[in-house]
Each structure stands twice: as C-alpha cells, then as structure tokens.
Amino acid sequence: MEAARPPAPGLGCGCPPPHAASWAPAAVSGPSAQRDEAPRLRPEGAVPIAAPRTGPALPPQGPAVGDGFAGLELALPPEARALDLWVPGSWVGVAPGPQSAHIPVPVQRSPPGRVRLDEVMAATALTSLSTSPLLLGAPAAAFSSEPSLEPWPENLGQLPDSYDGSSNHSGDWDLASYPASPSTPSPPLPLEAAHFLFGEPTPRKRKNSAQVMxxxxxxxxxxxxxxxxxxxxxxxxxxxGRQAEPEQSDGEEDFYYTELDIGVDALSDxxxxxxxxxxxxxxxxVFPRLDLPEPSALPPTPILSQVVSGQVCHIHSDHAYxxxxxxxxxxxxxxxVRACFTPALPSKLAANPRKPRGDAKKCRKVxxxxxxxxxxxxxxxxxxxxRFLD
DNA sequence: TGTGCCGGGGC
DNA sequence: GCCCCGGCACA
Structure with missing residues (x-):
C-alpha cells in the first residue's frame, strides 16, 4: 500500500519547484538558448522603448514611450548586453565583437552560387558599420574571420563608463557609440560578461548554418x-513616411523588426x-541603474532599433529596462516564466491551510x-x- | 516517530 | 450524517 507512491504535491501551487525546470542549469542553456529565443517570440505586443521624438511614427503596437532618451539610456545597463546574447543579430552582422565574426562567415560557408547574397549582406553590413563612429575606431581585428571574443576587451571596459548613469551623454550617446551597429538590432555583446553571468564556457560564435533575415x-x-x-x-x-536616407532623419526613429534565422538550426532554436x-x-x-521592485524575467523581446541623431542604436525593449x-x-x-516562478516563492508562506496544532492534550493522549x-x-x-478544544 | 486532523470515500 | 481511513504537517 505504501509502496511507490508518488510524493504528494504538498502545499505548493502545483508549479514545479523553483529550482526545478526554470532554474535547472540544463534548462538555462546559457546565452545560446536565450539568444535563440528572441526571434521566435513574435513581439505581438512589441513595446517600444523610445518613441519618435519628432515624427508621427508610432509603434505598431503598444503605447509610445515618452522619454526616448531615458528609456534608451536605461535600457543599456551592461547587463543588457549580456541579455542580448540571445539576439541573433548579436552574432550576425556587423557589430564588433561576436557580431564581427559573422561577416566572413557567409563567404566561408556559401557555395559560389550563393556568394552573391551573402556578399550583399556583408557589404551592407560593412557599409552600415562605416557610419558608426565607434566602429570606425574599432580594431580591425574585429573583422577577422575568427571570433571575436578576443578583440574587444576594450569595448567591454567601456561599458561601465557608458552606464554610470551620470549623464545622458548628450551628443555622444554611449548606446550609439557602443559596439552596436546600425545593421544589427542588437547591442554589443560582451560575451565574457555573459559567460561570466551564465557560468558557461565561452560559446562558439553563432552557428553559421543560419541565414539571418x-x-x-x-x-x-x-x-x-x-x-x-x-x-x-x-x-x-x-x-x-520619411526619406530613405537616414541623414534626413531629424531625430529618433523606432524600428520594429526582428531577425529570423533561416537555417538548419532554426528548428532546434x-x-x-x-x-x-x-x-x-x-x-x-547588480543593476546599477535599475532599482526595480522586482527584476523582470528576461523573455526575448522584439528588437528595437533607434536612430538618434543619425546614429543607430539597437536595444531591446526588455522589461527589465x-x-x-x-x-x-x-x-x-x-x-x-514568471507565471510559475513568482508564486513559487510565497507559496510556502501563504499556503498554510492547517491551523496550528494546539497544545492541549487530545483524547488520544489522555x-x-x-x-x-x-x-x-x-x-x-x-x-x-x-473534547479538548484548544 | 508519534500525534493531530484534513480531506475524502463508503454506507 | 455517520464512520472510517489515507496521508500530511508538525512536534
């Protein structure tokens, strides 16, 4: 009778224990898992972090945010970059560091017949890069075919300065100057930081089997x-409804687009x-700039790109930000994730249907x-x- | 491990 | 409603 009975659910809410699924290291497969989530969660409710300052352009969904600069700045704690690991764009394209690794990738993997498209993409990315002040100063090594983990310590070092929150960095927006790139909707990737956060070894660069759209x-x-x-x-x-040339942009712009991985890894992603x-x-x-009452989870969120004063910055409309x-x-x-995670904590405290046991002896004892x-x-x-009431 | 008793089932 | 019991939390 007593054999092999499954453990009773107890007083829990029915959710798996917080350490189970949502916390299992295996479940959290690190940056790779996170970055791959993003594009697949179609941001139906994409919430723009910054609203166009001048134009009538409004985000396709969700309310506009009044203070674009504030949002942008706040959206860029160093952690943000680590969180952006899941963004495919961070691995693709043009942003320094990990992103740079992508540029040569098409050439390597593409058969002669496909070179054209990849070349176009690479050229586009490079062209966009050329407009980034920071990228102009980026070490050329970043564009080497081999990853990208090494060439960017200095950029990582810049992070704290960019996020000390002491100022809005008028005119020289750190977000813009940070290794983000115009052609990728993701901020730079301090992979080392991310690896540190996730306690994982440095992952390889993005699988080159994926074509990013x-x-x-x-x-x-x-x-x-x-x-x-x-x-x-x-x-x-x-x-x-603006001019095609970004130079003609008079202020900030919100771009709502996401990246799509088209490749063999799409399914697994x-x-x-x-x-x-x-x-x-x-x-x-540590969240230096944020004193949120509760740290939001990090669901993959739509990629938001914003142009500020001609500089394109890519940020996430992450809830944390x-x-x-x-x-x-x-x-x-x-x-x-929170749906199950949050209640798990107080369940032990709140769920106590049983009244405390009284001190009085009961019939059994008597x-x-x-x-x-x-x-x-x-x-x-x-x-x-x-008989022996408490 | 013993105790108190909740929750549920059989009648 | 009465009676019983599995099973859980607590001491």
Whole structure:
C-alpha cells in the first residue's frame, strides 16, 4: 500500500519547484538558448522603448514611450548586453565583437552560387558599420574571420563608463557609440560578461548554418529583408513616411523588426526557445541603474532599433529596462516564466491551510490507544478533537 | 516517530 | 450524517 507512491504535491501551487525546470542549469542553456529565443517570440505586443521624438511614427503596437532618451539610456545597463546574447543579430552582422565574426562567415560557408547574397549582406553590413563612429575606431581585428571574443576587451571596459548613469551623454550617446551597429538590432555583446553571468564556457560564435533575415514587425507588414539597413530603410520609408536616407532623419526613429534565422538550426532554436529561463539566472546580480521592485524575467523581446541623431542604436525593449521607463507608457508583459516562478516563492508562506496544532492534550493522549472508546467521536474519526478544544 | 486532523470515500 | 481511513504537517 505504501509502496511507490508518488510524493504528494504538498502545499505548493502545483508549479514545479523553483529550482526545478526554470532554474535547472540544463534548462538555462546559457546565452545560446536565450539568444535563440528572441526571434521566435513574435513581439505581438512589441513595446517600444523610445518613441519618435519628432515624427508621427508610432509603434505598431503598444503605447509610445515618452522619454526616448531615458528609456534608451536605461535600457543599456551592461547587463543588457549580456541579455542580448540571445539576439541573433548579436552574432550576425556587423557589430564588433561576436557580431564581427559573422561577416566572413557567409563567404566561408556559401557555395559560389550563393556568394552573391551573402556578399550583399556583408557589404551592407560593412557599409552600415562605416557610419558608426565607434566602429570606425574599432580594431580591425574585429573583422577577422575568427571570433571575436578576443578583440574587444576594450569595448567591454567601456561599458561601465557608458552606464554610470551620470549623464545622458548628450551628443555622444554611449548606446550609439557602443559596439552596436546600425545593421544589427542588437547591442554589443560582451560575451565574457555573459559567460561570466551564465557560468558557461565561452560559446562558439553563432552557428553559421543560419541565414539571418530581418522581418518587419509593423502591423500587417511582416516584410522580410536580408539586411538590417534595408529593413530600417523599409520602415523609415514605408512606415515612418520619411526619406530613405537616414541623414534626413531629424531625430529618433523606432524600428520594429526582428531577425529570423533561416537555417538548419532554426528548428532546434525554436525548441530551445521553449526552455524557460530563470529570470535571476539571466539577470546580473547588480543593476546599477535599475532599482526595480522586482527584476523582470528576461523573455526575448522584439528588437528595437533607434536612430538618434543619425546614429543607430539597437536595444531591446526588455522589461527589465522598461522598469526604468515611465510606467504609464509601458505595457508590462509578464513573461510566462514568471507565471510559475513568482508564486513559487510565497507559496510556502501563504499556503498554510492547517491551523496550528494546539497544545492541549487530545483524547488520544489522555486515554491512550487502549481506551479508544473513551475518545470523543471526532478523535475516533480522526477529526479535530471536540473534547479538548484548544 | 508519534500525534493531530484534513480531506475524502463508503454506507 | 455517520464512520472510517489515507496521508500530511508538525512536534
């Protein structure tokens, strides 16, 4: 009778223990898992972090955020970069560091017949890069075919300065100057930091089996382009009703597009996206610029690119960052991870249906098992004693 | 491990 | 409703 009975659920909420699925190291497969989630969670409720300052352009969904600069700045704690690891764009393209590794990749993997497209992409990326002040100063080694983990310590070192929050860095926006690139919707990737956060060995660069495309997230659009710059141009012209040339942009622009991995790893990435990710495991222990009441989980969020004064910066509309923004303009979208994670903590405290055991002796104690006939009916029935009430 | 008793089932 | 018991939490 007693054999092999599954453990009782106990007082829990039915959710797996917090350390189980959502916290299991295996579940949190590190940066790779996170970065691969992003593109697959279609940001239906993409919340822009910054609203266009001048134009009528509004985000395709969700309310606009009033203070774009504040949002942007806040959206860029160093941790943000680590969180961006899951963004495919961070591995692709043009951003220094890990991203740079992608540029030669197409050439390496592409058969002669496909070189053209890849070359176009690479050229586009490089062209976009050429406009980035920071990238102009980036070491050429970053564009070497081999990854990219090494050439960027200095950039990593710049992070704290960029996020000390002491100023908005007017005119020289750190976000823009940071190894983000115009052609990738993701901020730079301090891989070392991410690896440190995740306690994992440095992952290899993005699998070159994936072809990255860019899909417009504006409503009823879904246009897919092969280059971020092209996507930005598309959004600027089609959705924002602006001139095609970014130079003519008079201020900030929001670009809502995401990256799509088209490759053999797409399927596995999609599966990995189902893996819940522990919020705290993803969040860095220190959030200098954020004093959120509760650190949001890190669901993959749509990629948001913003052009500020001609410089394109890519950020995530991550909830963690949104917490720094005006809550009135934000749509908190509790990640599904939290749905189970959050209640797990107080369940032990809140769920205590049983009243505390009284000190009074009960029939069992008073009369003993041998005189069960003397027990009250409740005690006989294994109910709360009615004779020796507490 | 013993105790109190909740929850549920059989009648 | 009465009676019983599995099973859990607590001391």
């Amino acid at each position: 860019f899909q417009c997230l504006w409503k009823s659009c879904g246009k897919v382009l092969s280059s971020a710059s092209g996507m930005q141009r598309h959004i600027r012209v089609v959705h924002l 999609g599966l990995s996206s189902l893996t819940p990710v522990s919020p705290t495991a993803s969040l860095p222990p 949104q917490g720094c923004l005006d809550p009135m303009h934000l749509e908190p979208q509790p990640p599904t 009369y003993g098992m041998d005189h069960r006939e003397l027990w009250c009916m409740a005690c006989r029935w294994k109910k709360a004693c009615q």
